[in-house]
Amino acid sequence: MTPGTGTTRRTVLAGAAALGAAVALPPALAPRAAHAAAGEAGALRARWHTLLTGGPGLDLTDERIAAAVARTGRAATTAVKGLDPSRADGLFPDLTSTTLSNHVTTSFKRLATIATAWAVPGTPQHGDAALRDLLLAGLDWMLTHRYGPGHTRFDNDWDWEIGSALALNDASVLLYDVLGTDRLERITSAVRHYTPDPNLWRADRQIATGANRVWVSTVVAVNAVLRDDGAGLARVRDALSDVEGSGANSVLAFNDASAAAEGTGEGFYSDGSFLQHYKHPYNGGYGKELLNSLSRLLNLLAGTAWRVTDPDLDNVRLWVDEGFDPLLARGDVMASVCGREIARPSKQGHVSAQTVIEAVVRLIPGFPGETADRFTALVKQWIAEDTYRDFLAVTDLASLVAAQQVIASPVGARGPLTVHKQHPRMDKAAHHRPSFALGISAYSSRIYNYESIQNENLRAWHLSDGMVLLYTDDLGHYSEDYWPTVDPTRLPGTTVLAGRPADAAGQRTTSTADWAGGTALPGTTLGAYGMELRAYGSSLHGLKSWFCLDDVIACVGSGITADAGEAETVVENRKLRDPGAALLVNGTAAPADAGWSARLDDVRWLHVAGTGGYVFPDPVTLRGLREDRTATWRDINLKYGTDTPVTRPYLTLWQDHGTAPRDADYFWLQAPAASAERTRQWSAAPPVERVACSTAVHAVRRRADGLLAANFWSAGTARELTADGPASVLVRPEGRTLTVALSDPTQLRSSVVLDLALRGLSVASADPGVTAVPAGGGIRVTADTTGRHGATLNLTLKRS
Structure with missing residues (x-):
C-alpha cells in the first residue's frame, strides 16, 4: 500500500508544522501489533474495526463496558428480527420499498448493527457461525436486488452515496476475514459505483461541501482501505482541504478566510457559525456530523503517510470552543441550530450532544498540550452536567473506553459555562448563566428561516421569528415529544399573526430585512440583540430586542404593524414538567386545571413554578392558556415520524396586539429561574428601565450601575x-x-x-x-x- 502523491496546495502544505503529523492514537484505539504485521491495509482495517467495536481486550469485568457489550447484543437482537434472504420483496419485511431510498440505508445499517455484535466478544452473537452465514447472505441479497452498478438509484442521493455506503463499509470491515475475494470485490465495486470521488457527489456530480464532503471522503477512505489503495487515501486527505479546487471548499478552512471565501459558504465560520444547504444554521445537525466524521477520519489517517498536514486543521480547536460549547445547554444542543433534525424522534433526548462529545473525545489525542487539557475539561463537564441522559450509559464501546480514560485524567472539569455568545454569521445568540441558558433565533436577508425538505420539519414556520428557548434545570424540557406537541403557531418569544400556514410554507426563505444581530461585551454576560421582523407570507413587521443583562433579559418590541390579521407576541410557551405547576399573577395563583383559559388584566408580574419570573413595569393585559396537547411525530415528519399519539401539558402566555395593529409595542423583563419572591421584589423596583422604544431605537438602562x-x-x-x-x-x-x-x-x-x-x-x-x-x-x-x-x-x- 503506497501513498499517492499530492498536488498544488498539498505541496505547499507538506512542510507545514501541522497537527496531523503529531496525532497519536489513544491506547483504546491503537491497532495491535498482530494486525500491523499484516501490512498497512491490515493495520488501517484494524484501526477502523476498533472504532466500531472498542478493540480487542475489552475488560468485561468493568460494569460500564459489560453494559455496553450487552447493549450491542440487544441492538443486534432487535435488528435481526425479520431478516430473511429468501424473500423476494425485501431483506426485511418492513423495508421493501423501491421508491424510498432510506429503506436501502436502513437495511445496510441493520446488517452493520448485527455484524458489530458478531464481532464484539461477550455478546450472545459473537462468532456465531449461523449468524455469519445469515449476514453474508444478507449482503449478497442487497447487492443482487438493491445496490450496485446494475441498479437504478431512486429518491435521495444521500442514501446511495453516503448512508448505505457508510453502513456497507462498516459491515465489510467487521466481516472482512469471512467475505472472500469475490464478495469483497463486489462490495467495493458497488460502493465505488455510487461514490468514486471524495470531492464530488450526487448523480450529476456536484462539488461536495461541508458535512457531505466529509461523509463522502469517509466512504472513499474506508473503501480504499478495503482495496489496499494508497492513492485513494491521498485523494481523501487532499479532499478535506479541497486541493483540486484550490481550497475553495475546504472543510478545514473558515469560510470567511482565504480561498474558502470563494466557495459555497457551507461550513464553519470564525465566529463559530456553521451553515449547510447554503444558508441554514446547522451546528447541531450537519455540523456535529462533520465533526464526528472528521474525528474518525483523522483517527484513521493519523501517523500514516496520508495524515492531514493542512495547517487549517488547527481551526478545529475553535469549532469546539466557539461553535459547539456555547450551543450546548447541559446536554441539549440548542434547537435553533439543529435544522430539520428537531422533527426526528430519534434525535431528541440529548442525542445530538452525545455525537459532539464522542467527536471531541476522539480529537483529544490529536491536539496535545493545552488544547487536549481544555478538551478534557470540556468533556468532563459535558458528561457530568447532563443528569438527564448518562453519556456513559448510551455511547458506543470505543467512545466509552476513550471517555473513561478522559474521566480518569487528573485534569479537572471546566465548570458551568457563563458567557454571552453571538453568532453573527447565522443570526443566533446564546446567553449562559449559572442557573439557566437562553437561545435566541433570528433570520435576515443573509440567513434562511427554517428547513423543511424530504417531508421533514413541516411546521417550523416561526423557528426564526424571534424564538426564545429557555434551558433550566428541567433538562428534558425540549425532549420527551416537545416538537410535535408544542403549538407551532406560538413558539416562545415570537411575534406572529394568529393562524396556521400550510405545512412547510415559506421554508428556505430569507427575510427582506438586513437588521439582525447585536453586541456582546467581552468577558461578561452582557449583550444586546435584536432583529427587524418581516414575516413571511403577510404584511406583519416589527422591531424586536433582547437586552441580556446577566440574570435579567429585557424584551422590547415596537412598530408591530399588519394590514390584516390578529397579531400577538408570545411571552412564554412551556411544556410543564409538573402539569400543576403554579402560575402566579401579581401574587395570586391562577387555576391549574388543564383547559383553563383567561384574560389577565393589569398584569405587573408573573411567576411560573420551575421556570421563572416575568416583570411588566408598565402593566399589560395578557392571555393565558393551559392545555394538554396531543400529536404524533408523523404530524411534523412524514419520513421518519411515528404514528403513536403523545400528549403533553403546556402553559402559554401571550400579549394580544389586536387585529391589524399599527405601531403596537411590548416591554417585559424575563427573569429565568428567579423565585416568586425575587420576581415580586423586582416588580416593585424593576432592575432595568426602558428609556427608548420607537421605530428608531430601543434602549434600556440598568439601575444598579447605569449600563x-x-x-x-x-x-x-x-x-x-x-x-x-x-x-x-x-x-x-x-x-x-x-x-x-x-x-x-x-x-x-x-x-x-x-x-x-x-x-x-x-x-x-x-x-x-x-x-x-x-x-x-x-x-x-x-x-x-x-x-x-x-x-x-x-x-x-x-x-x-
Whole structure:
C-alpha cells in the first residue's frame, strides 16, 4: 500500500508544522501489533474495526463496558428480527420499498448493527457461525436486488452515496476475514459505483461541501482501505482541504478566510457559525456530523503517510470552543441550530450532544498540550452536567473506553459555562448563566428561516421569528415529544399573526430585512440583540430586542404593524414538567386545571413554578392558556415520524396586539429561574428601565450601575447616546472607565458613528479601526465596520 502523491496546495502544505503529523492514537484505539504485521491495509482495517467495536481486550469485568457489550447484543437482537434472504420483496419485511431510498440505508445499517455484535466478544452473537452465514447472505441479497452498478438509484442521493455506503463499509470491515475475494470485490465495486470521488457527489456530480464532503471522503477512505489503495487515501486527505479546487471548499478552512471565501459558504465560520444547504444554521445537525466524521477520519489517517498536514486543521480547536460549547445547554444542543433534525424522534433526548462529545473525545489525542487539557475539561463537564441522559450509559464501546480514560485524567472539569455568545454569521445568540441558558433565533436577508425538505420539519414556520428557548434545570424540557406537541403557531418569544400556514410554507426563505444581530461585551454576560421582523407570507413587521443583562433579559418590541390579521407576541410557551405547576399573577395563583383559559388584566408580574419570573413595569393585559396537547411525530415528519399519539401539558402566555395593529409595542423583563419572591421584589423596583422604544431605537438602562444598552434601527438618540444609523451599542461605566461595545447588525455599513454626551473622557484602549475624538462637549466614536460581518468592536474610555 503506497501513498499517492499530492498536488498544488498539498505541496505547499507538506512542510507545514501541522497537527496531523503529531496525532497519536489513544491506547483504546491503537491497532495491535498482530494486525500491523499484516501490512498497512491490515493495520488501517484494524484501526477502523476498533472504532466500531472498542478493540480487542475489552475488560468485561468493568460494569460500564459489560453494559455496553450487552447493549450491542440487544441492538443486534432487535435488528435481526425479520431478516430473511429468501424473500423476494425485501431483506426485511418492513423495508421493501423501491421508491424510498432510506429503506436501502436502513437495511445496510441493520446488517452493520448485527455484524458489530458478531464481532464484539461477550455478546450472545459473537462468532456465531449461523449468524455469519445469515449476514453474508444478507449482503449478497442487497447487492443482487438493491445496490450496485446494475441498479437504478431512486429518491435521495444521500442514501446511495453516503448512508448505505457508510453502513456497507462498516459491515465489510467487521466481516472482512469471512467475505472472500469475490464478495469483497463486489462490495467495493458497488460502493465505488455510487461514490468514486471524495470531492464530488450526487448523480450529476456536484462539488461536495461541508458535512457531505466529509461523509463522502469517509466512504472513499474506508473503501480504499478495503482495496489496499494508497492513492485513494491521498485523494481523501487532499479532499478535506479541497486541493483540486484550490481550497475553495475546504472543510478545514473558515469560510470567511482565504480561498474558502470563494466557495459555497457551507461550513464553519470564525465566529463559530456553521451553515449547510447554503444558508441554514446547522451546528447541531450537519455540523456535529462533520465533526464526528472528521474525528474518525483523522483517527484513521493519523501517523500514516496520508495524515492531514493542512495547517487549517488547527481551526478545529475553535469549532469546539466557539461553535459547539456555547450551543450546548447541559446536554441539549440548542434547537435553533439543529435544522430539520428537531422533527426526528430519534434525535431528541440529548442525542445530538452525545455525537459532539464522542467527536471531541476522539480529537483529544490529536491536539496535545493545552488544547487536549481544555478538551478534557470540556468533556468532563459535558458528561457530568447532563443528569438527564448518562453519556456513559448510551455511547458506543470505543467512545466509552476513550471517555473513561478522559474521566480518569487528573485534569479537572471546566465548570458551568457563563458567557454571552453571538453568532453573527447565522443570526443566533446564546446567553449562559449559572442557573439557566437562553437561545435566541433570528433570520435576515443573509440567513434562511427554517428547513423543511424530504417531508421533514413541516411546521417550523416561526423557528426564526424571534424564538426564545429557555434551558433550566428541567433538562428534558425540549425532549420527551416537545416538537410535535408544542403549538407551532406560538413558539416562545415570537411575534406572529394568529393562524396556521400550510405545512412547510415559506421554508428556505430569507427575510427582506438586513437588521439582525447585536453586541456582546467581552468577558461578561452582557449583550444586546435584536432583529427587524418581516414575516413571511403577510404584511406583519416589527422591531424586536433582547437586552441580556446577566440574570435579567429585557424584551422590547415596537412598530408591530399588519394590514390584516390578529397579531400577538408570545411571552412564554412551556411544556410543564409538573402539569400543576403554579402560575402566579401579581401574587395570586391562577387555576391549574388543564383547559383553563383567561384574560389577565393589569398584569405587573408573573411567576411560573420551575421556570421563572416575568416583570411588566408598565402593566399589560395578557392571555393565558393551559392545555394538554396531543400529536404524533408523523404530524411534523412524514419520513421518519411515528404514528403513536403523545400528549403533553403546556402553559402559554401571550400579549394580544389586536387585529391589524399599527405601531403596537411590548416591554417585559424575563427573569429565568428567579423565585416568586425575587420576581415580586423586582416588580416593585424593576432592575432595568426602558428609556427608548420607537421605530428608531430601543434602549434600556440598568439601575444598579447605569449600563446603557441600545439597538438603533436608524439614526436616533437614547439619553446620552446618539447614533448616525443602524447600530447595536452597550455603554458600561465601571469606576473611572467607560466601556463601549458596538456593531453594525445590518452588516452593510462601512462605519458606525456614535456621539456620547459625557464630558471629560479620553481613550484608554481601542480595537483596530475604532477612534474617538472630542466633539460637541462630549466624545465622538467612529468605528470602521467594513468587512466585520456584525462582529463587536470595543473601546475603553477613561475619565479625567
